[in-house]
Every structure is written in C-alpha cells, then in structure tokens.
Amino acid sequence: MLEERKKKILQAIIDEYINTAEPVSSGVIEKKYRLGCSSATIRNEMVELEKAGYLEKPHTSSGRVPSAKGYRFYVDELIKEDDISLQEIKYIQSKLETKVNEIEELTQIATSTLSEVTHYTSVSIGPKANFQNIEEIKFVLLGNRMLMAVILTDTGIVKETIIKFDEDITEEQVNTLNIIFNNKLKGKPLDEIDKPLEEYIFSEMNYSLKVIKPIIQQLDRAINEDSKLYLEGANKSFELPEFKSLEVAKNFINLIDTKEVMRDLLNTGFAKDINVYIGDESDNENLKDFSIITFKHRYQNKDLGTIGIIGPKRMDYSKVISVMKYISKKLNGK
Amino acid sequence: MLEERKKKILQAIIDEYINTAEPVSSGVIEKKYRLGCSSATIRNEMVELEKAGYLEKPHTSSGRVPSAKGYRFYVDELIKEDDISLQEIKYIQSKLETKVNEIEELTQIATSTLSEVTHYTSVSIGPKANFQNIEEIKFVLLGNRMLMAVILTDTGIVKETIIKFDEDITEEQVNTLNIIFNNKLKGKPLDEIDKPLEEYIFSEMNYSLKVIKPIIQQLDRAINEDSKLYLEGANKSFELPEFKSLEVAKNFINLIDTKEVMRDLLNTGFAKDINVYIGDESDNENLKDFSIITFKHRYQNKDLGTIGIIGPKRMDYSKVISVMKYISKKLNGK
DNA sequence: GTTTAGCAATCAAAAAGAAAGAGTGCTAAA
C-alpha cells in the first residue's frame, strides 16, 4: 500500500526523529541514510507522505515530524525485530533470576528491569483477582479480636486481609470457619464470595450475624481491591527534551498521579502479546503527547499482571518492544 | 532580638511572598499591611533586615525575598497558631473517621487528607518494625509447599510473609513450628529473630536445616524490609509557580523518585512534635528549593510511622503546621 | 532622632526590530 521507497523514507524520518527529537529535513535523510536519491526526490516523496497523513509539518518551512498515523504504520510494519543487545539480554537474565517468594515481587523486578534497560518510565499492576479460583482459605486468630484471612488462588497468588471484631473470637470458632469456608469455596471463583454465601454460612454456623458480616465484607473488599500500582523511573522521563515543555511535564505528572487512569490503561485490550497505544489513541487528554506499550505478565498462560512503558510518542518502539518480548518470554518460562 | 516593628515587617514580607511568589516591595507592605509607617521607613527597615540576613534581593532594583534564615525565624517565632478553618476541621474529622482494619491504611488516609487540605504533596512511611515486640507468631500452611508466617506486634502491626519450600510440609510440622516460635519469641523484640535462634530451634525440632533456614531468612527479611512509602498529590506541586523552572521540577522528581532519600528524610530527627527542614538545611542538593515538614503518626505514644509534606520553601508554614497538629492530635486520640 | 516626601539611578522584563539560516516548494533542465 506504500511503495518501497516511501517506506524507506518514512522509516528513515521516524528513526531520525526518534533519535534527535527535531523535525527532520530532506537534507539530513539524503546525507545520513543514503537511499540513493537526492534531497529533491526525498522532498517530493515527503509531500506525498504528508498528503497521505503519515507526516506533519510544525510550520511551512520546517522539517517533517511523524504523525500518529505515521507512528502507527511504523509500529505495525517497519519495526526492527530483536533490537536488543547481548549485554541487555544478560542483564535481564541476571535480574529475573532473583529468587522471589511472591509473584508481585517478580512483577516488580521485571518492571524496574524494563525501565532500566529502556530508560523510560515503567509501570505495572497486579492481576485482577476476581477471575481466579480459590485453592484454599485459611483464617488465623491474632490476639483475641483480630482475624487474618488468607486466600490462596489457583494461580499461586496469596491475598490476605485483617478483620477486627468488637468481641472475642475463640479458636473453636476459627476452626469451624476454616472448615465451612473451605468446603463451600474451594475451587470456586473468587467473586463467589458474596451475599448468598453469607446466608448459607450463617445458617450453617451458630454464629451471630455480627461476626459473619464483617468477615464477608472484608473478604469481598480484599478481593475486589484494586491491585497495587508500581511505578519505576519517573525521573527518567524528565531527561527527555519533550519535558522542557511545562505542559508536557504537567500532563505526565497528572497521568501517573491518577491511579485510576493508569489502572484503566493497563487493563484494556489484550488481543495481542504486546499492545501499543500511540498518543491519544486511547482518548485521554493527558495522554496526547505520550505512547503506552503494555504486555501481560503470564506464567503458563495464567494472567499475573500487566507491565507497561509510558514514554513520549517519539519512543524507541523497536527497542521497547524487543525488550518486552524478551522479558515476557523469560517470565512465562520461569 | 529583633524589634517589634522589624518583626512585623518581616512577617508581612514573608506572608506576602508566600501568597504571591513575587519579590515584595516596600510599597505593597505599606498599602496592604498598614503598619502605620511610610514606604520609606519600611525601606529603611528592609535594609537592616537584609543586613541581618533575613531578607535577600534577587537584583539591585527588585523587592525582597525571604532568606533561609528568614524562613527559619518565621517558623520559629512568627507562625500563626491554629491557622485552620472549621470547614477544614470537619473535613479532616470525616476522613479520619473511616473505619480501617490496618494501621497502614489509616496512615494513608491521614496522608492523603493532609495533601488535600494543604494542597501540597504529602508522603508517609510505616514504622520501623524492629523496635517492636512480638505479640504472636503464626504459621499457616498454604497448599503443600508454601507457608505463610504472620507476625503480630505489640503495636498492633501485622507483618506477613510467604515462604516456599522444595519439599512438602505437614500440618504437624506447622503445629510444632507454631508452638516453638511462640514459646521462644513471645514478648521479645522483633530483631531477636536471628542466628542464635536458628540453632536453638534446630536443636529443639527434628527438622532438617533445609526447612528452618528459609523460614528464619524470610522472617528476617520481612522484619527488616523497608516499609512502604506512600506519596500523594505529586501533581499538586506542579501547579506552583516555582515549577515553571525545569530545574526545580527535575529536582522534585528526582527527590520523590529516590525512595532511599525519602526514607532518610522521613526517618531523621524527632525531638519535636513537628519537624521543619527549610531548603538545604538537610544538605541534599535536590532539596535546596524545597522545605519538608514531618510528624510522627503516634497512637498512645507508640510510633506508627511518619507523615510529611514536601513543598516549596515558600510554603504556607502556618497552615501546614496547624493542619498537621490537628491531624496528629486526632490520630493519637483515635 | 526618627520619619517621610521626592527623585535620580538601576535593572529586569517586555516589545520591537533586524539579521541569520534552515528548509521547503516549485520550475526547468537533465
């Protein structure tokens, strides 16, 4: 759909712009990229690429800058595969080898490694708990009036929550709780913990509703609780030339500061292995100058969270995507 | 040590500068603050205040700006007590009334409320665990090869950690663990969990070292783990006029991004109820444009963490300190 | 002795103007 030479020129322009953050002129392309034609020819092609919507001009007599459509084409068709060095591979390997006891920790290590290798700001979030099945529930008495509930899911994720009471709880009651909850909930999806269950358990046990209610409430809360966001390398973004603009910097801060937005961004669309949102493709005003690239942290195809990069539209897509692919593969095999 | 009128003028200048972020002229003080003398007199006083080091001039023909010494005097001597409105009191009350099960959550609510009321960026950190005493330790078997250890301290803080094994663990073993650990450690300070204990328990139980070792290791790790930083309202800082300077913005981001520095800042010096660090009083290059105000989250005089504000040197000290005092009182009484 | 009116001097910030230079688009020739 785009002739070979146009593709080459577009690629050269975007590569150059990614490097320099300056509008790209026909002269630079001629000299640096040696495509075997003169700057005049490149100029002619640029006019057409602009007409087709792949390029933009900040003003009449300036060089060209990629448009959102240009970046999109670049990401979909022109990207360099395996743009990752041996050194980087080794670094990632060494980081991911760290022994961890909790999945959340592994996600965090992967997230910080991603930021370190790409030099962009990275962010991650745990998995949506409510899709998972309950493997086991345990209640532990702490002191006399405090109960800790620990839920183990089939993906190996552990959720725990504390429940406080106004009256004493006996070890006996705790045992009954353990038996009943496990009988009733083992193997069931997490979101089965809700109203109907409450009645069942209430009738089953000789507890007062006063005791059962806070348990169900708190379990419910623990399960539906938003999983923690983890942000790494926010300061790296501030080294980028685009952050000389106060507006850009502000948008960035507003973005990473509004946890709900970040959650939304990390939780949408996972048709592909790696998802790329360029500029305001995901219509958020604060996002217009940034791109977001995400992938799912999976292990044996079970969803363990999402990891992403938030960087300028002029992001080094090849590098980021290559690094992500590698990390993703490593995590899944771990 | 400073005559009454000089104090009044200094206060007026600092108040004005806090409001406007612009160098303050003698004319403005005369008109707005009505101190009963002419601008010429104020000018004369300003010269002396500058000579004494309380004021500075960006350039020869500009108004005056408070120096670090000026702010320090302001904070120590001129601050307005109870600079908090009824509305703000009500808002704080309603926020702190929220029922929580975990102390960490309460600290977080207090932190975000502080940011909301003062419009500055706030930050908090949990207490240093290792000063506390163990009230109870419980081990819970999750699946066959995973153990959760739950530690309850005498301050009501619950720490939990997961330990994975390469071989199966029996319920029986878990029971023994529970008995031994509780016998040995109840009432002891948390940092007693270390080497000697390992041997004791090893000799006491017929476990292989293979099992005991990871438990001690992981408990130790959980206890000495840096407590979580919680940051709220970073975007609020970016609305301040001082953040028009890219350098200031960068310093700020570097500051809040380096968790170790934030930890240090929150963990130093608590002779007073409320601690104020103005500019580079705590010699960190990134801090030179900012002030930090902190207080301890206490309940019945037990340390439950630290909460702070990080804002421009031109911060509304009266407001921040008043709000902090109120929140601190409320938390302690809760 | 202290306060204040008056005013020249200072200097940043804003506005206006001039020059430089990078890059384009078009034309006409190769």
Next chain:
DNA sequence: TTTAGCACTCTTTCTTTTTGATTGCTAAAC
C-alpha cells in the same frame, strides 16, 4: 522520473528600545 537551482517562508537568535517597578539617598518635616 529525477535533480539542480533558487526564491520564498518562517523560526530562531540577537540587538536595541521602551517601559515600569523599586530601590537608596538626600533633604525637609515632624
């Protein structure tokens, strides 16, 4: 179809000018 050549455009940068706020000083007033 490609390319050399060149006028045109428009930002960027540098100077210059203007404006205006504020000071510090002097001398008079209190």
